[in-house]
Structures are given as C-alpha cells and as structure tokens.
Amino acid sequence: xxxxxxxxxxxxxxxxxxCTDASNDNVHCGACSMGQKPSAKAETVLAQNRIEAKPGDMxxxxxxxxxxxxxxxxxxxxxxxxxxxxxxxxxxxNLELWQSFLFGVGVLVITYIVLxxxxxxxxxYYITGIK
Numbered sequence: 001x002x003x004x005x006x007x008x009x010x011x012x013x014x015x016x017x018x019c020t021d022a023s024n025d026n027v028h029c030g031a032c033s034m035g036q037k038p039s040a041k042a043e044t045v046l047a048q049n050r051i052e053a054k055p056g057d058m059x060x061x062x063x064x065x066x067x068x069x070x071x072x073x074x075x076x077x078x079x080x081x082x083x084x085x086x087x088x089x090x091x092x093x094n095l096e097l098w099q100s101f102l103f104g105v106g107v108l109v110i111t112y113i114v115l116x117x118x119x120x121x122x123x124x125y126y127i128t129g130i131k
Contacts, residue, residue: 004059
C-alpha cells in the first residue's frame with residue numbers, strides 16, 4: 001500500500017494512506033477507507049520511518065508480520081480477560097451484583113487509560129521505500 005508522509009519525528013512518520021490498489025487486477029485490502037464515511041477526511045497512522053522519508057514524500061508501507069493478531073490480543077482479549085478476573089474477584093469478595101459490575105467497569109476504564117498511555121507511539125506499520 002502507498003501513503004503520503006505528513007510529519008516526521010524520532011524515527012517515526014505520520015502517514016496518510018492513499019488507495020492505489022483498487023483495480024480489478026489486485027486484491028484490495030480496504031485500509032485506505034478503514035471505518036470512515038465517504039465524505040470523511042483520510043485516516044492517518046503512525047509508521048516506523050527507518051528510511052528517513054521527508055514530509056510530502058510518497059512512500060510504500062506495509063504492516064508488520066502478524067500485526068492484526070497482536071493488536072486483537074492486546075486490545076480485545078486482554079481487557080476481556082481482565083474484566084472476567086475482576087468479576088471473579090468481586091464474587092470472591094462477596095460484593096453485590098451492582099458493586100461487581102461497577103468494579104468490572106472500573107477495571108476496564110483503568111485498562112483503557114493504561115493501554116492508551118502505553119500504546120501512544122506504538123505502530124504496526126513501517127515504511128519500506130520511497131515511491
């Protein structure tokens with residue numbers, strides 16, 4: 001997939017994915033329109049910039065190996081397991097149903113804040129070359 005470099009900083013680049021693979025001959029990944037409405041502005045992502053591309057450059061980028069699985073485990077399965085552990089702990093403490101629910105939701109909120117902080121500059125994209 002191709003992208004345009006918007007900003008660069010500390011070995012990373014903010015890129016805007018550009019769709020060029022939407023022909024009948026190629027398999028279309030859909031990353032250019034991930035979760036957006038037709039009139040929405042283009043999605044930007046953070047990518048590793050080992051080739052030191054400059055702002056305005058058109059680059060070829062790719063996803064790291066098994067990136068989807070790692071992201072799903074970290075963002076979905078991890079919080080779900082923590083929520084279930086919190087409910088089990090609340091049950092062991094003999095809390096009322098509403099207290100158990102609030103305890104579980106509190107754990108999810110804390111998990112969200114921690115993941116948001118830890119994954120602030122995490123990326124699964126990397127720039128493979130300048131177009």
